[in-house]
Amino acid sequence: MTTQQRKAVVLVSGGMDSAVVLAMAREQGFLCHALSVSYGQRHTSELAAAAELAARHGAEHKVVTVDLRSIGGSALTADIAVPEAAAAGIPVTYVPARNTIMLSIALGWAEVLGADDLFCGVNAVDYSGYPDCRPEFIAAFERLANLATKAGVEGHALRLHAPLMRMSKADIAREGARLGVDFSRTVSCYQADAEGRACGRCDACRLRAEGFAAAGLPDPTRYASRA
16 A cells, blocks of 8 residues: 555644644645544634644544543643743643543544554644653554554554654744645634634743744734733
8 A cells, every 4th residue: 555545643633733744644645534632621712723724634524522621630621720931840731641542542543444654743842841742652652552453463553653753843833834834723822712812921822932933934823912
């Protein structure tokens, strides 16, 4: 089977990183199936952005609901304020086990589709310090995927691609610009409003804005306020 014929499941959150990953997978010739997870996050406008991204790239889009708000533990899934200043350590916006859960759902869908490739937009350069965004996690999950699935046991090697892992936010912005990604339609903010407009103050907004500035590109983000 050629690359052009291969299917891939791409985790698409609606943010700038996953938008670039989806465009990269399409450029590589994969038939993409976009997966988003509604996990009880406060910024649900990202799901509408994800649906728009999938449609733009001609990808089937599936949304799976998992209630992580029922366990809380994060500023994104509980009544905890989203910090608007950088702090040491893993921030309260970390969602316990989120990437493990999302990748597990993606893995299950990949088996159903007969897809051997999964893509995600994790990054370990300009990021918030989440433990499930590190290369060690991605390598460990790929090993698990090949041990824990019928496909893996029967010799269909499953590959987990994290093409942004060692890219800076500036690199990601440049790559997206090369691929024609409309970043104005993506939602990265931890507390975006219902229209997907960003707060301009949270960690995600800061990293995103710094990335466009470092890349020498205009910031296309739709902001609710720049106060």
